Amino acid sequence: MENLKTELKEKIIDVLNLEDIAVADIQDTDALFGDGLGLDSIDALELIVLLDKDYGIKLTDPKEGKVIFQSINTMAEYITTHRTK
Amino acid sequence: MAKCFINGIGVIAAQDVLLPTDQFSTLNEDVNLAVEPVYKELIAPNLIRRMSKGVKMGIYASQVALNEANVTVPDAVITGTGLGCIEDSEKFLKGILDNDEQFLTPTSFIQSTHNTVGAQIALRLQCKGYNFTYVNRDSSFEMALLDGLMQIKADEEQNILVGGIDEVSDHTIKLLQIAEIIRSEKNKNAALYAEGANFFALSNTKQENTYAEVVDVIICNQVADVNTWITEFLAKNNTSISEVDAVVMGINNTEVNVQYNQSLLAVFQHKTILHYKHLIGQFDTASAYGLGLAAQYMKHKKVSDNFIYSGSIGSVQQVLLVNQNFGKDYSLVLLKEAN
Amino acid sequence: MSKRVAITGMGIVSAIGNSVAENFDSLKNGKIGIGKISLFETRHQNEILVGEVKMSNVELENSLHLPHSHNYTRTALLGAFAVKQALQQANITDCNDKKTAFISSTSVGGMDFTEKYFYEYFENTEIERFITSHDAGHASHEIAELIGLEGLVTTISTACSSAANAIMLGARLIKSGRAERVIVGGTDALSKFTINGFKTLMILSDTYNTPFDDNRKGLNLGEAAAYLVLEAEEVALAAGKNILAYVAGYGNANDAFHQTASSENGDGAYLAMEKALKVAQILPEAVDYINAHGTATPNNDLSEGRALIRAFGDKVPAFSSTKAFTGHTLAAAAAIEAVYSVLAIQNQCIYPNLNFKTPMQEFHLIPETKFVSAPIKTVLSNSFGFGGNCSTIIFTK
Numbered sequence A: 001m002e003n004l005k006t007e008l009k010e011k012i013i014d015v016l017n018l019e020d021i022a023v024a025d026i027q028d029t030d031a032l033f034g035d036g037l038g039l040d041s042i043d044a045l046e047l048i049v050l051l052d053k054d055y056g057i058k059l060t061d062p063k064e065g066k067v068i069f070q071s072i073n074t075m076a077e078y079i080t081t082h083r084t085k
Numbered sequence B: 001m002a003k004c005f006i007n008g009i010g011v012i013a014a015q016d017v018l019l020p021t022d023q024f025s026t027l028n029e030d031v032n033l034a035v036e037p038v039y040k041e042l043i044a045p046n047l048i049r050r051m052s053k054g055v056k057m058g059i060y061a062s063q064v065a066l067n068e069a070n071v072t073v074p075d076a077v078i079t080g081t082g083l084g085c086i087e088d089s090e091k092f093l094k095g096i097l098d099n100d101e102q103f104l105t106p107t108s109f110i111q112s113t114h115n116t117v118g119a120q121i122a123l124r125l126q127c128k129g130y131n132f133t134y135v136n137r138d139s140s141f142e143m144a145l146l147d148g149l150m151q152i153k154a155d156e157e158q159n160i161l162v163g164g165i166d167e168v169s170d171h172t173i174k175l176l177q178i179a180e181i182i183r184s185e186k187n188k189n190a191a192l193y194a195e196g197a198n199f200f201a202l203s204n205t206k207q208e209n210t211y212a213e214v215v216d217v218i219i220c221n222q223v224a225d226v227n228t229w230i231t232e233f234l235a236k237n238n239t240s241i242s243e244v245d246a247v248v249m250g251i252n253n254t255e256v257n258v259q260y261n262q263s264l265l266a267v268f269q270h271k272t273i274l275h276y277k278h279l280i281g282q283f284d285t286a287s288a289y290g291l292g293l294a295a296q297y298m299k300h301k302k303v304s305d306n307f308i309y310s311g312s313i314g315s316v317q318q319v320l321l322v323n324q325n326f327g328k329d330y331s332l333v334l335l336k337e338a339n
Numbered sequence C: 001m002s003k004r005v006a007i008t009g010m011g012i013v014s015a016i017g018n019s020v021a022e023n024f025d026s027l028k029n030g031k032i033g034i035g036k037i038s039l040f041e042t043r044h045q046n047e048i049l050v051g052e053v054k055m056s057n058v059e060l061e062n063s064l065h066l067p068h069s070h071n072y073t074r075t076a077l078l079g080a081f082a083v084k085q086a087l088q089q090a091n092i093t094d095c096n097d098k099k100t101a102f103i104s105s106t107s108v109g110g111m112d113f114t115e116k117y118f119y120e121y122f123e124n125t126e127i128e129r130f131i132t133s134h135d136a137g138h139a140s141h142e143i144a145e146l147i148g149l150e151g152l153v154t155t156i157s158t159a160c161s162s163a164a165n166a167i168m169l170g171a172r173l174i175k176s177g178r179a180e181r182v183i184v185g186g187t188d189a190l191s192k193f194t195i196n197g198f199k200t201l202m203i204l205s206d207t208y209n210t211p212f213d214d215n216r217k218g219l220n221l222g223e224a225a226a227y228l229v230l231e232a233e234e235v236a237l238a239a240g241k242n243i244l245a246y247v248a249g250y251g252n253a254n255d256a257f258h259q260t261a262s263s264e265n266g267d268g269a270y271l272a273m274e275k276a277l278k279v280a281q282i283l284p285e286a287v288d289y290i291n292a293h294g295t296a297t298p299n300n301d302l303s304e305g306r307a308l309i310r311a312f313g314d315k316v317p318a319f320s321s322t323k324a325f326t327g328h329t330l331a332a333a334a335a336i337e338a339v340y341s342v343l344a345i346q347n348q349c350i351y352p353n354l355n356f357k358t359p360m361q362e363f364h365l366i367p368e369t370k371f372v373s374a375p376i377k378t379v380l381s382n383s384f385g386f387g388g389n390c391s392t393i394i395f396t397k
Helices: A001-014 A040-056 A065-066 A074-080 B053-069 B086-098 B106-110 B115-127 B138-154 B170-178 B226-236 B257-267 B289-298 C022-030 C057-064 C073-088 C111-117 C125-135 C137-146 C162-175 C192-200 C235-239 C267-280 C298-312 C328-346
Strands: B004-012 B076-081 B130-134 B159-166 B196-203 B211-222 B246-250 B272-275 B308-310 B319-327 B328-336 C007-012 C102-103 C153-156 C180-186 C224-232 C245-254 C290-293 C316-320 C378-386 C387-394
Touching: A001 A040, A001 A074, A040 A065, A040 A074, A040 B106, A065 A074, B004 B053, B004 B138, B004 B289, B053 B086, B053 B115, B053 B159, B053 B196, B053 B308, B076 B115, B076 B138, B076 C245, B086 B106, B086 B170, B086 C111, B086 C192, B086 C328, B106 B115, B106 C137, B115 B130, B115 B159, B130 B138, B130 B319, B130 C153, B130 C235, B130 C245, B138 B196, B138 B211, B138 B289, B138 B319, B138 B328, B138 C137, B138 C153, B138 C245, B159 B289, B170 C125, B196 B289, B211 B289, B226 B257, B226 B319, B226 B328, B246 B289, B257 B319, B272 B289, B272 C267, B289 B319, B289 B328, B289 C007, B319 C316, C007 C022, C007 C073, C007 C162, C007 C235, C007 C328, C022 C328, C057 C073, C073 C111, C073 C137, C073 C224, C102 C137, C102 C162, C102 C328, C111 C125, C111 C192, C125 C137, C153 C162, C162 C224, C162 C328, C162 C378, C180 C328, C224 C235, C224 C328, C245 C267, C245 C328, C267 C298, C267 C378, C267 C387, C298 C378, C328 C378, C328 C387
Parallel strands: B076 B130, B076 B159, B246 B272, B246 B319, C102 C153, C102 C180, C290 C316, C290 C378
Antiparallel strands: B004 B196, B004 B211, B159 B196, B211 B328, B272 B308, B319 B328, C007 C224, C007 C245, C180 C224, C245 C387, C378 C387
């Protein structure tokens, strides 16, 4: 799962255009939203598309994202279990 | 009735405005990008990441204007743009077309609405006041200015931020070249294009650093007799052509415009005429640069030779701005020395 | 002191009718215009419902007698169609016999064609003329030329509050003496761009929209155009015009909360309503009916509901959203709803907020669910757009 976690960090930086942040700056347990990385609701929608496009996971209710996107760890766990790509 | 003063100006243009005078050179390229400042100086990085060029230019230029005028939060924000947030529009549209409507993300759609610049400025400053965006080709900025002027004169607001923004975007440029709006191999007589942001802090209070007073603005979609139209506008403001010291004209020499420009120039024979589109390019809100140019001229009583179309530097108590494109969107702005 | 702004003509084309009379008939008889999309193909066609105008581009072109070389997109066609109706009702044959301005609004502009031809433009010279119909100002310029209007022409684009802002500006131009007559309104055609855009925000419903319902799922997009002729009262009276109603108050404020979502307490909405009441110089209790923005998104209806309670306390007037009839027509929304507001005054009625079953949990607000007769003198109409742009217009008899 380590590869997936690094991959996720790279994708998040790329898709959300976090220019000043490097992979090493994001800890696996850091809060992604609110305090921590400081992502917001528009970023959440972007991550939902990322799940679909790169991992074949379709979320129908945006509220599900709140739990899944808590941290890199929670994201990696969810993707490992549900990915179809 | 209150008076309307220009107390702050922020400019981003195809030529670096901080160049010492007389170093502006006539544009050569078909499309000229703006000389961009270091946005991080004024805008937080986590906000910049989502912004298109137009939004960044708008926020930066507007902040410069507000800082100069010593205004933290304006009472209203009014913007004009010709093509709006075209970069994000293209991005979202390409996503739709290239991926057959799949895997689309909301950011570029959200940012593509025409009022994004005005909205982002308000959001950043927490300005809950009046917020309008005009998108009407070459009179977009003038309408924003007229709107601001009306509110200040009517004592409805005290400090209003008005501005014009336009950005260029690859695919759209190519299309506008096919349509012969922008110069290219297809039509060497079309306009040299550019992009930019020009913002002004208007106020009902004269300050030590005030540039000039905005007396009146008029916009007319089509004008049959420019001489009469201009004369009547000036008369309504208790003045006349002979009392105008200088004219700042948005002259863009696309072949189609030659006849319209000639008619306008004929009204102002023997006058000092300044022009600027040969230095900062043509785009729908380029005439906003003209306002800044006129305001600087009136405050500093001098201007680079590059801007002089005819006549010479002299007294600048009254300046008239004139703009049109393709025989439409005629506008006049009358400025007076701030008293 | 201030001039009164009279309304002397209206024109409208929407999913529920191609004229003022047809629209009113549908509102009265509960005839909705929402259904599956037929104008073009989209991957989402089975997941969304839309409010389409029941006229093809060819039919619109023919009714306008446009030359074959025209470059109107559907947005411009709808707009021109509605403007002509308004001019006819207001008895205007020469647009320049009084100082007349034209303020239009749109969010789609010519995107409905740009998205069809984006790549094809490089290969097909026959469609080149549509390149310059993309920008938001295009339709306004074309319509101005069609009706021969030479005065001030401009276009407002502030998303879903656009047409309200056009009405507001028109009223101000008249009050300041800068115009004697202003044609105001808005137009937007359906497009893949907006359908996909709203889909990515996850606020499109896959069924009929249910404004102010606790189980609301989102909006149905629609297309429409509507215009009103505003005239300085003395000018209208001198010409013996029939005055349909007055624009008595207006207000625009910014929520400054988020680029697309409204604040939980409806700050922008509340401020806009307050401003409008102030301009109209009336107390909240004078409002007889509120035509709400009511898009049926979870966010808007909550925010707007809160704002209504803040503005009217426990005496919120009868209100309804007509978007269950027409869909959300974006920039045109405030214009068609202005027409409906005037019709409510003329016909002394309140429209039903269709599809309502369960009141929202957060507060006690029940919209009017039937078409009812009522004494209506003052109508307040709300329209809120992206970018926190909140506008309110108040119409009176």
